[in-house]
Amino acid sequence: MNKDIMICGIGGQGTVLASKIIAAAAAEQGDTVHSAETIGMAQRGGSVTSHVRIGDEAFSPLIPNGSADLILAFEPAEAVRNLRYLKEGGTVVVNTCAVKPVTEALRPSGYEAGVMIDYLKSRCSSIFVDADKVCEPFGSSKFFNIILLGIACGSGKLGIGKETLLSQIEKRVPAKYAEINKNAFITGFNIGSKAGI
């Protein structure tokens, strides 16, 4: 079975770690995995995407338009920017808190999250998550990537087992943060399993 998962957000939000955990966990389950990352000039403050492709029928390193089963969006406008990758009937898990462009103070863009959320609601089935709220108990927005993984797993849309993901998280985060990251994952998992999608 092929599965294409796109992760999108803004440089510095932890998208790369999320994609590495998914890819490694899929490989641990015995699946063939390919992925691709944005590297270079766009990494700081720019739009970034990770493409994770699971299965033997994926040739291109990038997900073609209309092929993604799941989009994990760290920011609402980035979800809309990359929505063309979603296949019909695919799911979007998206943070509802807008991150304004770094040039916002200099040249206001008038960008607000609400417009993006309404657009997503009219287009596809989405799970909306308020990142500020879910990260609050953990004291930092840095845990959102792991919470988001938990939500995707809990919703049943990721196709990778909970224990496999947890073991990869343990392997890939510094030992002193392993426990809190695992808790973040479980918090997300519980949200995802109640999402009813």
Added chain:
Amino acid sequence: MKEYVMGNGAIALGALAAGVNLVAGYPGTPSSEIIETVSKYPHEGVHLEWSVNEKAALEVAAAAAYSGARALVTMKQMGLNVASDPLMSVAYVGVKGGLVIVSADDPGPISSQTEQDTRRYADFCRIPVFDPSSPEEAFEMIGEAFEYSEKYSTPVLFRPTTRVCHAYAAVDVPEKFAPKQYEGFIKDSGRWVIFPRLSYLNHGIIEKRNSEIADDFSSFRFNTTEGDAGEKAVIASGVSYAYVKEALKNHRDTRIIRVATAFPFPEKFVLNALSGVKEVICFEELSPYIEEQVLKLSGRYHLDLKVSGKLDGSVPHNGENSVELCADILSSFFCVSFKEKSNGMNEIPPLPARPPVLCAGCPHRASFYAVKQAMKGKKAFFCGDIGCYTLGNAMPLDMVDTCLCMGAGITMAQGLNHTDNKAVCFAFIGDSTFFASGMTGVVNAVYNEADIVICILDNSTTAMTGHQPHPGTGRNMMGNFVDKVDISKVLSGMGVKRIETVNPLELDKAVQTVSKLAGERGVKAIIFKSPCIAITKPEGKCEVDQDKCKKCKKCIKEIGCPALVTEDGTVRIDSNLCTGCGLCSEICPFGAIGGACGE
């Protein structure tokens, strides 16, 4: 042991598995991670270096290959322009041990100045080139590249593109690497000293050899044919092969001819694969190299063949290919729809643009601002260079008037000075770029009596490509601490008489220094010394005292630091981004910003 690695990692591991003895290169996206990967894996007995530039890297490696060792050189495509002088000559001389030159191309371009095609260099220099389509292939093909290099005693090019370099896949890595045993350099001036007579003789030998390699490549395992022979066929190379495979995945009977060795062109293989074909379309990125070869073939053998691709306008000349693009063009070519259903995307709300900017706290911002302040109301030209500081062109700094290639800032400031002696001409160059190709320009300017101010933005690293060390950092890739090469002493040794070193974050002092030197004759240098924020820990955070802030937004309008944000008309500092550099506090006319380092 299976390892999930980036394409560049696969190239590094493939080279280690092939027993490479020496690896040298200069950082450049998308090639930088090859050398970094070698450094992270056990590589006992392998000499590893970041050379000062690509020319130096290739010359170091060529000598190693003369000695019978296996040598790998890495660079991005424009680095090959820098290395083209030794490349042309070593192509005539040849090698004993394998010499593989990786030149990573960047269709798009995503982070480059040109959309040049390394395969053209292979043809120009008359040396073989390998063009992998995936990380897995790159891992295996790099070993073959060493074999061919030794079999035919020639340097070979290896040309991955961004989507191969930065894609990830699992490769089977050996538990242990063993560098090749080699005999060492054997003197033979008839072989290793290039003279007109040698070049004349070798030119003939090389052309004869190349037709042998073309035949050899005709059975190369990565030159493949699939599908049924019909009247229409597709030729693809590099990552475009993956795109075409994906676009045609539900049409397995379509003939796809993949050419992984563009030069010497595997004529027999392609001729055979095209037998019975009346129309062929070529998918390749950058230049229509294979398309031209097929046209030549068609002429030579009087084939009844229509060749489509970039040259007849079927495929765009510029930018990357993609599955969608290939599916679209193939649909017209075969008169069948290969398009996937996609999520209808009409009426998309306007999306915020996210241009790259200098990081919050970047010392380059302060350096540019100091020069800008000192030159207020004066006629001045600002010649930029290649690195993070190219971003100094963005508003509100607007401090880059020209940017051409590595090292050109210094020489272009000189050129502008000779054509307009009323303007103060500045050159901005980073520390790594200074060592790579800035020094020659300094000597040129001193010797030819230019009046310029050279600003060396010394942040103690090669920031843009991922913080590689260089001669000024006192650390090398063998893991050793070495004497730092002192930029000030280098300048002094080259004849620059006025050299000042300032901390750009001490704004007043920096502005005064610029004003003073700008008024003097000759070549002047200012070293703006402050480390990159990504390699240091922040010393504190700045905060806006809302009682003192008059909301004039001067801080935002003058320096455009991403940590300075507005919320309902009030100015705030994003503590997640602020590094406490304090530049904004020096600009605020009301003393409303505090908490910076040094306070």
